Amino acid sequence: MPPTRRAEYAAQTRQAILEAALSLFTTQGYFASRVEQIAGAARVAPATVYAVGGGKSGLLRTLIESAVNSPENARILAEIESATDPQGLIALIVATSGAKFGQWAPLMRQVVAAAPQEPAVRESMEIAHGGLRGGLRHTAGRLAALGALRDGLDAAQAADILWLYLCNAAYFVRTDDLGWPLEKSEAWLTAVLSRELLRP
Incomplete structure (x- = not known):
């Protein structure tokens, strides 16, 4: 069964947030990167970052677990x-x-x-x-x-x-x-x- 448009949008949003987090973590450092910056780079609300990734620590864990x-x-x-x-x-x-x-x-x-x-x-x-x-x-x-x-x-x-x-x-x-x-x-x-x- 093909994914619904809503599911596709959710997956694209999650990927955009992870890519934004990876870019900011590597260029600015973990502590200097703020959720608001990640949200801005991904073009979503900060609340969406928390909902999708659980904040900075959750995003970092997801990035590493996905790689492993x-x-x-x-x-x-x-x-x-x-x-x-x-x-x-x-x-x-x-x-x-x-x-x-x-x-x-x-x-x-x-x-x-x-x-x-x-x-x-x-x-x-x-x-x-x-x-x-x-x-x-x-x-x-x-x-x-x-x-x-x-x-x-x-x-x-x-x-x-x-x-x-x-x-x-x-x-x-x-x-x-x-x-x-x-x-x-x-x-x-x-x-x-x-x-x-x-x-x-």
């Missing part, structure tokens, strides 16, 4: 589960983490900055981190199932190593502190993680 639970992430997990080449799987998770960081770094910078002062933001950050950790656990588990992990390393330890190199904080160090472009990170990470995780 996206069809694209489901496809990536399916690729991980079906991988048969350990080296190819390392290359896949490195390339994927780099692409995701490039896409979401502007927002995550603001989330990390606001999280210490705002419990609701901290909860959203934990959702983002939980999504990444889940993908890394799947990767480590698949490498273990393929018998590809080096001697003395189990799936839990491999997941910790992946997190150490592929979490947002590690990417921030490489891009912000060291000035590495993502392409340099990708080549280096692929070599390092292959050495750290895989049998010779």
Whole structure:
């Protein structure tokens, strides 16, 4: 059954509000962005922002949950589960983490900055981190199932190593502190993680 015009309008309104919130959060920061500004950018009343998203914290949580639970992430997990080449799987998770960081770094910078002062933001950050950790656990588990992990390393330890190199904080160090472009990170990470995780 096709959606009604009212349902289509509601979906368009919700999307406009989320896009406005994402733009303002990334350009102004979480605390400097006001609901009235989000409403103005989305061309709706402030009350609509609260009704649709539950205010700023609700909008931020929705943005992050939508990213974590996206069809694209489901496809990536399916690729991980079906991988048969350990080296190819390392290359896949490195390339994927780099692409995701490039896409979401502007927002995550603001989330990390606001999280210490705002419990609701901290909860959203934990959702983002939980999504990444889940993908890394799947990767480590698949490498273990393929018998590809080096001697003395189990799936839990491999997941910790992946997190150490592929979490947002590690990417921030490489891009912000060291000035590495993502392409340099990708080549280096692929070599390092292959050495750290895989049998010779």
